[in-house]
Amino acid sequence: KAGVTQTPRYLIKTRGQQVTLSCSPISGHRSVSWYQQTPGQGLQFLFEYFSETQRNKGNFPGRFSGRQFSNSRSEMNVSTLELGDSALYLCASSLSGEFGYEQYFGPGTRLTVT
């Protein structure tokens, strides 16, 4: 079974621009979660989608948004980029998001904001 894929793997953007990252979950997985990882803050939860609905949300500003499509693929968008948004963005999928179902992570998208 193919793992979680994320595109693009690397991205360089300028302050004020917006960016869209894509995640394809493992086939059959319906839950997709997004995380941000920075050296200072570590791994932080952004949001989770299940059946095209946002089910959980972390403590991030509204500039961070996401969506999930009917095939479970997900995108996250960051508008008005700031230098502090430079990070590794990780996507994880699981069968349902409920307990007992482990999350499988993709390789991440490395975003650099200049």
Added chain:
Amino acid sequence: DAKTTQPTSMDCAEGRAANLPCNHSTISGNEYVYWYRQIHSQGPQYIIHGLKNNETNEMASLIITEDRKSSTLILPHATLRDTAVYYCIVRLYGGSQGNLIFGKGTKLSVKP
């Protein structure tokens, strides 16, 4: 905030067992203990999880104390490829708990 406490770093000799401790003294009865690891520049990898009984899979063993206030992840024969940051996470039972709360983890260095 993370509900777990782990040592910042540990060393282990290649071929020996690596025992990674985790304290979760405020764990509630319906919370599971999960372990993930992250090899440099890769996404975290699920290792194992458990509620109260000891668990074993092809990667590791998880020993949870009877009072559930602490646990130990055991890698029976550590290899250089096991060098990674290991995260111990507690997670609620049931419901739509899609998110994991990661702490700082333990940086395990396996040395030849």
